[in-house]
Amino acid sequence: MFHVKHPARGSMRVSRETPSVSWDPWEQLDPAQREQLEHYARLLQELGRHHNLVSRETLPELHRRHLLHCLALTWRPFPPGSVVVDWGTGGGLPAVPLAIAFPEVTVHAVDAAQKKVLAVRTMARRLGLANLQVHHARAERWEGAAHYSVSRATAPLATLWQWHRRVARPLAASPDAWPPGLLALKGGDLTDELAALERLDPHLHVRLWPLDRLLGDPLFAEKYLVHVAPEPEADASVR
Numbered sequence: 001m002f003h004v005k006h007p008a009r010g011s012m013r014v015s016r017e018t019p020s021v022s023w024d025p026w027e028q029l030d031p032a033q034r035e036q037l038e039h040y041a042r043l044l045q046e047l048g049r050h051h052n053l054v055s056r057e058t059l060p061e062l063h064r065r066h067l068l069h070c071l072a073l074t075w076r077p078f079p080p081g082s083v084v085v086d087w088g089t090g091g092g093l094p095a096v097p098l099a100i101a102f103p104e105v106t107v108h109a110v111d112a113a114q115k116k117v118l119a120v121r122t123m124a125r126r127l128g129l130a131n132l133q134v135h136h137a138r139a140e141r142w143e144g145a146a147h148y149s150v151s152r153a154t155a156p157l158a159t160l161w162q163w164h165r166r167v168a169r170p171l172a173a174s175p176d177a178w179p180p181g182l183l184a185l186k187g188g189d190l191t192d193e194l195a196a197l198e199r200l201d202p203h204l205h206v207r208l209w210p211l212d213r214l215l216g217d218p219l220f221a222e223k224y225l226v227h228v229a230p231e232p233e234a235d236a237s238v239r
């Protein structure tokens with residue numbers, strides 16, 4: 001559970017979005033993209049055994065627990081030509097599914113663990129993903145720039161927001177696309193994480209999509225897709 005504040009001057013706005021119908025992200029992919037994702041799943045099974053890329057218990061349900069979960073980020077498009085950074089990519093999640101779903105977007109996958117970086121580089125090469133770049137770096141020190149940050153199971157929201165705002169670049173995205181900002185896949189009680197985020201920066205708008213509703217799958221109960229961006233007025237004042 002989490003507390004939802006009402007918009008008020010100086011306080012962070014948190015809104016819960018409830019999709020009226022569930023949606024299957026696989027349906028918007030073309031057959032070549034689906035085959036690339038299947039190929040990625042096979043590579044994760046193969047390399048994951050030696051490099052601990054995802055927990056072993058989840059390997060039998062890889063499509064649902066990992067691919068479907070990460071494909072939730074395709075609920076809205078990332079504009080062609082935009083740049084996305086994935087903090088703590090591990091075995092390439094969500095960087096690889098995003099690079100497959102959006103071939104005209106540049107995706108940077110960042111991780112501090114060299115073994116994982118080498119494995120993701122191998123997978124990117126075997127998948128022919130020219131739009132995916134893999135970096136061995138700590139997020140705090142990565143020397144790059146991006147319009148969007150994404151992350152799953154790496155750090156609390158306030159930490160992710162600090163990483164994001166250090167590298168963030170403005171982008172005029174169309175209304176149907178994700179507004180530039182941070183997109184995180186999160187689970188459980190977010191109250192403390194949201195409070196810490198508000199202490200760090202109160203001029204934010206946080207939107208939460210319950211994933212069990214969005215994806216129509218009870219496996220994702222208490223899991224959320226979280227979008228964090230500056231309030232438009234606050235954003236205008238700093239540019």
Ligand SMILES: C[S@@+](CC[C@H](N)C(=O)[O-])C[C@H]1O[C@@H](n2cnc3c(N)ncnc32)[C@H](O)[C@@H]1O
Nearest residue numbers: 088089090093111112113137138139152153154
């Ligand atoms: C639990 S794994 C999650 C991996 C992947 N995002 C997923 O959902 O399967 C967390 C990953 O974050 C990386 N990590 C943690 N702190 C980091 C930091 N400060 N900079 C870069 N990578 C970090 C770890 O090396 C690890 O691979």
